[in-house]
Amino acid sequence: MxxxxxxxxxxxxxxxxxxxxxxxxxxxxxxxxxxxxxxxxxxxxxxxxxxxxxxxxxxxxxxxxxxxxxxxxxxxxSKDAFEPEEYKGPLVKKKPLLLSELNPEYTFENFVVGPENRALFEVAQEIARSPGKFNPFFIYGGVGLGKTHMLQAIAHRIIELYPEKRVLYITSERFMNDMIEAIRGGSIRDFREQYRKKADVLLIDDIQFLIGKEGTQRELFHTFNELHDAGKQIIICSDRTPDELNGFPDRLISRFQMGMVMEIASPSKETRYKIAKRLAIRESVELPDDVAMELARRIDGNLRRLRGAIIKLIVQSGIYKEEIDLAFARQIIGSFQTDSPRVRALTEVDHLIKAVEKVMGVTREEIMGVSRTKNVVKARQLFIYILKQEYGKTVQEIAQLTGKKHSTVIHSIKKISNSVLRDNKYIKDLISEINNTVATDFAAS
Ligand SMILES: Nc1ncnc2c1ncn2[C@@H]1O[C@H](COP(=O)(O)OP(=O)(O)OP(=O)(O)O)[C@@H](O)[C@H]1O
CATH class of the missing domain: 3.30.300.180 (DnaA, N-terminal domain)
Structure with missing residues (x-):
């Protein structure tokens, strides 16, 4: 009692x-x-x-x-407390049903946890222990921060604990292609059966790929509902929050929000140091501490870049029969070193800034500055709106890139979106002119 x-x-x-x-x-x-x-x-x-x-x-x-x-x-x-329930179904073990192979290295054991992602890690493990508990589970975060790794780690653990569960891991691109193929081949019923009836756990990677793909979103909505109603665990990852999934129907967004939504954060330098060590061990190499520290210091956020640098280091040291020491590492790291995220992001959208300058007759400094002159404000709002619509940037990324507050970014996007929705010809023409200028400049460069 x-x-x-x-x-x-x-x-x-x-x-x-x-x-x-x-x-x-x-x-x-x-x-x-x-x-x-x-x-x-x-x-x-x-x-x-x-x-x-x-x-x-x-x-x-x-x-x-x-x-x-x-x-x-x-x-x-105690270990017993988390022993999976005894399987009461037929004794024949069903093979885990996987549409794509899982990467055997993407496990919880290989995921280095820093303070930034401890909560996420705990919840992810809890979900693997009790599928259906936090449903859906939505993970979002920037490029190369380990979303796929985390998703597949959950899949691995569920398969380990509950071998009878049918675990489906797919990218949203794969979901769309399967759907199109099924429609073409007249086998949409089989497709639905496969996704809606056979999966006990559905993991969908890179959901943002479905932005603008309304037919697939509709299909996904029905798949989602059917699985969710049946208490089947759904895990989704994305490079942005649910409400930043532009063009997704509100009903689908609110479904995503009704479970647990968590961010995967960019690792700190200390965590990157540990990840560097772990990534090298995955290649059977022990990195000296000073080399790992140098990598962590000079290669920021994107862990795929960090992994790339380590692989290059290992391969080159093999080729040149060099020992992996600090001097050798410094030579290699140079090609992977990144500018600050803001400088990188600004370079990436340089064509857009130039186009806004040209079309609106304002300067870059004015766009990035605080002037409240009507034309400058309009130019700034258009810049922000296009970053969102055409470049797929999140509110957070735009805020970082422009140095503006989140609320200013959101206000600008709303303002221009409303004009577009009201069919404001002046604004719509400006947007096309800016986009055309970007395309022409780009082709000429
Ligand atoms: N915390 C971590 N510990 C160890 N390795 C990690 C960690 N996070 C990411 N990695 C490794 O970094 C690489 C990139 O991770 P992953 O592909 O999962 O990122 P992603 O967020 O899915 O990227 P994208 O945004 O391009 O989809 C992988 O090799 C992964 O194993």
């Missing part, structure tokens, strides 16, 4: 909150001056402390009539 505090808590909370967060909470000890709870998950511990402190306090007061402080401690669960 659970303790009275726990029973009172259960009454005070909604079913969903209880099921999501409180089912593993137990009383460890009640001393004269403190109540000590324990949970088996670090993330849940932090979450309960930060979000539910007040209600836990009230439950303690009601249960024992005293206003005692409490503490939640993390206690690693």
């Amino acid at each position: 659970s303790h009275r505090i726990i029973r009172i808590l259960e009454k005070k909370l909604s079913r969903k909150t209880w099921d999501n967060w409180f089912t593993t909470l137990e009383i460890k000890e009640i001393t004269g001056d403190k109540v000590i709870f324990k949970v088996g998950n670090l993330f849940v511990k932090d979450w309960l402390q930060s979000r539910y402190g007040k209600v836990i306090h009230r439950a303690i007061q009601e249960a024992i009539g005293k206003d005692l402080p409490f503490e939640i401690i993390y206690e690693s669960p």
Whole structure:
């Protein structure tokens, strides 16, 4: 029988909150001056402390009539607690159903966790232990930060724990191609059967690829609903948040938002150092500490670039029979070193800035500056709108690139979008003229 505090808590909370967060909470000890709870998950511990402190306090007061402080401690669960449920179906083991092979290296064991992504890592593991619990699970973040790795790590773990579950990992591009092929070949029923009926867990990589692909979005919406209604776990990753998935129907976006949405953050220098070491070990090489530190210091965010540098280092050292030391590493790193993200991003959109300057008769400094002159403000708003619409930049990226606040970026996008929606010919002509100028300049360069 659970303790009275726990029973009172259960009454005070909604079913969903209880099921999501409180089912593993137990009383460890009640001393004269403190109540000590324990949970088996670090993330849940932090979450309960930060979000539910007040209600836990009230439950303690009601249960024992005293206003005692409490503490939640993390206690690693015994292995048995997470043993997968015994499979009650036919004894023939179904082979995990995979449309694309998983990369055997993309496991939780190979994922280096820094403080930036600890919460994400905990939740991802929890999802693999209890598929269907946080549904859907939506991971978003910048290029090369480990989204695919994380997605596949969850898939690997689910297959390990629940070999009977049919796990489908696909890129959204693959989903679309399969759908088109099925329509052409008259086998759309089979396609739907495959995705909607056979999958127990569906993992979709790079969902942003479906921006502008309305037919596929519609199909995905039905697939999503059917799986979700049946309690099947859906895990999605994207380079932007659900509400930045421009052109996705609102109903699909709100479905994505109803589960757990988490960001995969750019690793700090310390974490990059550990990742560098781990990436080298994946190639059976031990990197000297100073080399790993140099890599971490000079190659920022995108971990694919970091991996590229390490592979090059290993290959070149083999070819030239050089030892991997700091001097040798410095030569190689040069070609992978990056400018600051802002400088890089600005270079990438240089053609656009020039086109806005030309069409609107303003200068780059004015676009990036704070002038409130009507024409400059319009030019700035158009620049921001096109970055979003044509270059697929997220609000966050635009804010970083222009040095403007998020709210300013959002306001600019809304302002121009509304004009476009109201069929404002003046604005629409300006947008086409800017886009045409970019295309012409680009072709000429
Ligand atoms: N935390 C980490 N620990 C160890 N390796 C990592 C980590 N994060 C990423 N990597 C490695 O970095 C490389 C790039 O990661 P991945 O392809 O998963 O990024 P991504 O976010 O999916 O990229 P994209 O935005 O292009 O889809 C992979 O080799 C991956 O194993």
